[in-house]
Amino acid sequence: MKLSEKRVVFNEGICKSCGLCVHICPTNVIFLADYLNGNGYRPAAVVDQGNCISCGKCSQVCPDSVISVFRPVKILQTV
Numbered sequence: 414m415k416l417s418e419k420r421v422v423f424n425e426g427i428c429k430s431c432g433l434c435v436h437i438c439p440t441n442v443i444f445l446a447d448y449l450n451g452n453g454y455r456p457a458a459v460v461d462q463g464n465c466i467s468c469g470k471c472s473q474v475c476p477d478s479v480i481s482v483f484r485p486v487k488i489l490q491t492v
Contacts, residue, residue: 420465421472424479425456432457434471434480440464443471 421443428450434457437444442464445455457480459465472480 415419420467420483421464422481423457423460426449427477428479429457433474437470437474440466
């Protein structure tokens, strides 16, 4: 998957595994990873970008601002 196709991107290096994003996600596509980041925390990640609805709730609740949400844009063509 290309970066431009991702809807949610986490800065895993500074995520502190608080889990707030996991609990607030309405589509349950966020989970805590099985590995540790450089600070010893299990960073949050998206298991299925295709089912993410880009609502932004995860980003709003993150105390460390590690989540970027991208919304797909439809481009209208003029004839």
